[in-house]
Amino acid sequence: MDPKLQLISIAGAAGLLLVVLELVRRRALLERYALLWLFSAVVLLVLACWRGLLERVSDVLGIAEAPNALFLLAFAAILVLLLHFSAAVSRLADQSKVLAQRLALVEERLRRVEAPREPRAAAESEPAEDHELVGAGKSRSTRIS
Amino acid sequence: MPSPARHLAVVPALNEAATIATVVGRIHAALPQFDVLVIDDGSTDDTGRVAEEHGARVVRHPFNLGIGGAVQSGFQFALDNEYDYMVQIDGDGQHDPRELGKLMDVMSSDPDVDVVCGSRFLSKDLKYPSPISRRTGIHLFAFLLSRLVDGRISDPTSGFRLYNRRAIQLFARDYPHDYPEVEAVLMLHHHRLRLRETPVRMFARGGGASSISGSGKSAYYMVKVLLALFVGLARRRPVPEPDGPPAITAHHAL
Numbered sequence: 001m002d003p004k005l006q007l008i009s010i011a012g013a014a015g016l017l018l019v020v021l022e023l024v025r026r027r028a029l030l031e032r033y034a035l036l037w038l039f040s041a042v043v044l045l046v047l048a049c050w051r052g053l054l055e056r057v058s059d060v061l062g063i064a065e066a067p068n069a070l071f072l073l074a075f076a077a078i079l080v081l082l083l084h085f086s087a088a089v090s091r092l093a094d095q096s097k098v099l100a101q102r103l104a105l106v107e108e109r110l111r112r113v114e115a116p117r118e119p120r121a122a123a124e125s126e127p128a129e130d131h132e133l134v135g136a137g138k139s140r141s142t143r144i145s
Numbered sequence: 146m147p148s149p150a151r152h153l154a155v156v157p158a159l160n161e162a163a164t165i166a167t168v169v170g171r172i173h174a175a176l177p178q179f180d181v182l183v184i185d186d187g188s189t190d191d192t193g194r195v196a197e198e199h200g201a202r203v204v205r206h207p208f209n210l211g212i213g214g215a216v217q218s219g220f221q222f223a224l225d226n227e228y229d230y231m232v233q234i235d236g237d238g239q240h241d242p243r244e245l246g247k248l249m250d251v252m253s254s255d256p257d258v259d260v261v262c263g264s265r266f267l268s269k270d271l272k273y274p275s276p277i278s279r280r281t282g283i284h285l286f287a288f289l290l291s292r293l294v295d296g297r298i299s300d301p302t303s304g305f306r307l308y309n310r311r312a313i314q315l316f317a318r319d320y321p322h323d324y325p326e327v328e329a330v331l332m333l334h335h336h337r338l339r340l341r342e343t344p345v346r347m348f349a350r351g352g353g354a355s356s357i358s359g360s361g362k363s364a365y366y367m368v369k370v371l372l373a374l375f376v377g378l379a380r381r382r383p384v385p386e387p388d389g390p391p392a393i394t395a396h397h398a399l
Binding site: 097100101103104105107108109112 | 184207208214218221225
């Protein structure tokens with residue numbers, strides 16, 4: 001490999017490593033996810049520094065051209081990363097659903113508890129029915145809590 | 146029982162301001178013992194306000210969670226407020242509250258039954274108007290489910306269901322996301338809860354838009370439910386227990 005090219009790839013991998021570390025330092029990246037990126041950056045750095053490694057890996061895998069081994073490994077790594085993020089997004093969606101449900105239920109209960117203190121709201125529409133409803137809600141919440 | 150049983154009717158609604166008043170009114174008229182809870186699943190119209198004005202309790206989601214999330218909020222509400230029975234009645238006017246008496250009769254006649262499901266297809270004289278493609282899909286699910294749960298299921302997509310306390314507890318904890326009805330039947334089977342069907346009449350939709358409309362969406366629905374069925378067979382459904390891991394955890398990696 002051309003030494004100039006090697007210098008450029010070492011600089012690139014080191015740059016990626018620094019960017020990841022800086023993002024962690026600024027708390028823009030959780031350590032949980034940073035580990036994956038740190039790992040990828042380190043692997044890239046090792047491959048850039050150690051020229052014979054890629055050829056050995058491609059020999060072991062039975063791949064004639066060393067760059068093809070790199071493509072294969074990179075593709076596999078990206079696939080795993082994407083799967084990991086899909087799982088993370090699914091978990092977040094689940095968590096936000098639970099939060100939204102809890103929030104909605106607590107809001108409903110809060111409205112019921114606060115309703116008697118605002119006679120204006122109760123008197124606005126259909127006073128008889130509203131009054132009955134408020135009374136029921138009050139007795140119910142006291143019984144539970 | 147020391148105190149009379151408490152009943153809750155849950156009406157999931159998304160932008161149904163045009164029909165919600167009728168639905169709430171019908172439930173109150175047909176079944177005065179039922180409290181009505183409208184789940185306003187992120188509506189952008191007046192659904193929640195209209196429902197409240199007509200004497201319903203309203204739980205408002207901050208954003209749209211889909212039918213599964215909406216109905217699950219109903220289960221959680223029923224659990225929090227110690228209801229003994231909960232029925233799901235759709236906000237579009239498709240389910241007729243007058244038919245609810247039939248579900249109640251089945252529930253009270255057999256103490257082993259945990260869920261009573263209103264079926265459109267059990268009786269020949271109660272015709273349900275629906276396109277042939279929709280019916281074909283429903284019958285396919287019905288066929289598969291009947292094999293899986295060892296019992297005849299004629300209308301697995303019907304949401305018109307009456308649940309007792311055991312079923313409320315189960316579904317408050319864990320209810321499928323997108324198109325929950327079919328998978329819920331499977332969950333009942335896994336948790337050894339008993340489902341019984343009874344024939345009911347249903348209306349064509351009164352207003353609003355179905356969550357399943359358009360050929361692309363119904364194809365997606367088919368595939369999604371089939372996947373859920375087969376995955377559901379092998380799925381780990383973690384039930385949170387004391388000392389066990391939390392149901393949803395932030396610390397989880399591949």
